[in-house]
Amino acid sequence: MKSPCASLLAEVRTFRQHHPEVRYVDLIALDIPGHFYGKRYPIDMLEKVAAGSPLKLPQNAVLLGAQGGLFKIGDYCFNDGDPDANRRLVPGTLKPVSWESQPLGQMLITSDGTEAPIEFEPREVLAKVLERLRHKGIHPVVAFELEFYLFDKKLDNGQPQFARDPLSGDADDQPNLHIERLSRFSEVLDDMARTAKDQGIDITVITAEIGPGQFEINFGHDSDGLRAADWAALFCRSTRGVALKHGYRASFMAKPYLQHPGSGMHVHVSLYDGAGNNLLAAHQQQALRHAVAGCLELLPHCMPIFSPNHNAFRRLGATVNAATRASWGFEDRDACVRIPESDPRNLRIEHRLASADANPYLVLAAILVGLEHGLETQREPIAPLNEDRASGIDFPLEMLDAVRAMQHQPVLRDKLGAEFVDVYCENKRQDHLAFQQEIHAREYRWFL
Incomplete structure (x- = not known):
C-alpha cells in the first residue's frame, strides 16, 4: 500500500x-x-x-x-x-x-x-461524528439535494432580476415544474453538470423547481459522509462560476423572493451495520422511530445550523414545503423529517429543513447526532403528520433565540464538541448583530 x-x-x-x-x-x-x-x-x-x-x-x-x-x-x-x-x-x-x-x-x-x-472547523466536526459512529458499528450512507436559483447577471439597484429565457429573451418569471424549462436552460445546466462531474461529483437528477429560474440537483448516495459533504460544498462553488460564464448568477440564498419558494438542502441518510444490514429497518422499523424521535428532539436546538442567517429564517413557513415546527411523516414533503417510500434495504430519512446556503458539513453532523441520540435513548416520536396534521415541536424562528437554544444543549455540547458549539453560537450571534447595524431605506420611509 x-x-x-x-x-x-x-x-x-x-x-x-x-x-x-x-x-x-x-x-x-x-x-x-x-x-x-x-x-x-x-x-x-x-x-x-x-x-x-x-x-x-x-x-x-x-x-x-x-x-x-x-x-x-x-x-x-x-x-x-x-x-x-x-x-x-x-x-x-x-x-x-x-x-x-x-x-x-x-x-x-x-x-x-x-x-x-481545529475543533471548530466544520469538516473536523463532521469527521469526529463519523469516527464515533464508526466505532459504534454505525455506517451512514448519505445523499444531498440542493436547490438554487438562476438570476440575470446584472442586478437592478442591488435587486436580483429574473433569469432571461435563452430562447425568447424574456424573463423566466412563471413559476412551474415544466420539463421544457430544462430544455430552455440546457446550455448552462449541462455545463454545470459536466463541470460537477469533472470535479468528481456524482450528480444524478436535475429538476426544474417551482420558483422562476429555480432548479434542483441531486447527488448520488455515498458511504463516505465527508465526501458527500465535499460534493455539496464543491458543487456550490463550481455552479456559481459556470453561471457567470453563461451570463447568469447562480445563488443558493435561502429566500431570494418573498412570493416564491425558498431553496433548501435536503439530506437523505440511511444507517448500516458492518454486515450491510439497514439499522433503521431493525425490529420492524422500531429503530427508525427512535432515530426520528432523536432528530426531532434536537432539531429546535440545531436551528443556527439549519438556518444559518437572517434570510434563511424567512424561508420557514413560507409558501411550499417549509415547516415552522419539527415534524415527521411518511411520504410527506411538509414534514421536516420525511420517510420516503422504499424497501427495507434502502429505508432512510430525508431531512428537509436546512436552507441551501447552510454549511453541508455541519448540517450532516447535526442530523447524524440526532439519529445517534435517538438510537441511544430509544424514545417514541410524536405522531406523524399522516396521523395528525397539527403534530409538531416548536422551534426558534429568530437567530438570537436559536443561538440561546443551541448553546447550552448538553447533547450537542457532548456530541458536536463544547468548543465548537460556543464558537459557532458566538459567530452567529455576532453576524446577526452586525447585520442589524445598517438602517434600511424602509426605516426612513416609515419613521423619518
Missing part, C-alpha cells in the same frame, strides 16, 4: 501530466458561514506539500463572518496572536477549474486528520 505522501505525490504528478497548462492551484476549505477560504499555490509548491512539506494557514480563517470580518470570540482572533494551524490535502480532490479565465486547479484542504485539528 502506498503511503499518504506517495499517493498524494502521484495524484499531483498525474494531474500535471494531464493538465500541463495549469500553473496555479487553489487550496480551499469551508469556513463556518459556508464560504471557501484558502491560498493560490504554484503547482510546483503543491508537489512539495504533497511530498510532506508543511501546509499552514491562519487558524482563525475558519472564524470569518458572513462578510469576511473577524469577531472577538473568547480569546480567538484578537488575544491569541492569530496563530497558523496545519492543514492537509484531501486526497482525490485535485481537479481542473474550467470556469475561470485562466487555467487553474483546485484542491480541498482540511485540518481533520492532522496532529492538532
Whole structure:
C-alpha cells in the first residue's frame, strides 16, 4: 500500500501530466458561514506539500463572518496572536477549474486528520461524528439535494432580476415544474453538470423547481459522509462560476423572493451495520422511530445550523414545503423529517429543513447526532403528520433565540464538541448583530 505522501505525490504528478497548462492551484476549505477560504499555490509548491512539506494557514480563517470580518470570540482572533494551524490535502480532490479565465486547479484542504485539528472547523466536526459512529458499528450512507436559483447577471439597484429565457429573451418569471424549462436552460445546466462531474461529483437528477429560474440537483448516495459533504460544498462553488460564464448568477440564498419558494438542502441518510444490514429497518422499523424521535428532539436546538442567517429564517413557513415546527411523516414533503417510500434495504430519512446556503458539513453532523441520540435513548416520536396534521415541536424562528437554544444543549455540547458549539453560537450571534447595524431605506420611509 502506498503511503499518504506517495499517493498524494502521484495524484499531483498525474494531474500535471494531464493538465500541463495549469500553473496555479487553489487550496480551499469551508469556513463556518459556508464560504471557501484558502491560498493560490504554484503547482510546483503543491508537489512539495504533497511530498510532506508543511501546509499552514491562519487558524482563525475558519472564524470569518458572513462578510469576511473577524469577531472577538473568547480569546480567538484578537488575544491569541492569530496563530497558523496545519492543514492537509484531501486526497482525490485535485481537479481542473474550467470556469475561470485562466487555467487553474483546485484542491480541498482540511485540518481533520492532522496532529492538532481545529475543533471548530466544520469538516473536523463532521469527521469526529463519523469516527464515533464508526466505532459504534454505525455506517451512514448519505445523499444531498440542493436547490438554487438562476438570476440575470446584472442586478437592478442591488435587486436580483429574473433569469432571461435563452430562447425568447424574456424573463423566466412563471413559476412551474415544466420539463421544457430544462430544455430552455440546457446550455448552462449541462455545463454545470459536466463541470460537477469533472470535479468528481456524482450528480444524478436535475429538476426544474417551482420558483422562476429555480432548479434542483441531486447527488448520488455515498458511504463516505465527508465526501458527500465535499460534493455539496464543491458543487456550490463550481455552479456559481459556470453561471457567470453563461451570463447568469447562480445563488443558493435561502429566500431570494418573498412570493416564491425558498431553496433548501435536503439530506437523505440511511444507517448500516458492518454486515450491510439497514439499522433503521431493525425490529420492524422500531429503530427508525427512535432515530426520528432523536432528530426531532434536537432539531429546535440545531436551528443556527439549519438556518444559518437572517434570510434563511424567512424561508420557514413560507409558501411550499417549509415547516415552522419539527415534524415527521411518511411520504410527506411538509414534514421536516420525511420517510420516503422504499424497501427495507434502502429505508432512510430525508431531512428537509436546512436552507441551501447552510454549511453541508455541519448540517450532516447535526442530523447524524440526532439519529445517534435517538438510537441511544430509544424514545417514541410524536405522531406523524399522516396521523395528525397539527403534530409538531416548536422551534426558534429568530437567530438570537436559536443561538440561546443551541448553546447550552448538553447533547450537542457532548456530541458536536463544547468548543465548537460556543464558537459557532458566538459567530452567529455576532453576524446577526452586525447585520442589524445598517438602517434600511424602509426605516426612513416609515419613521423619518
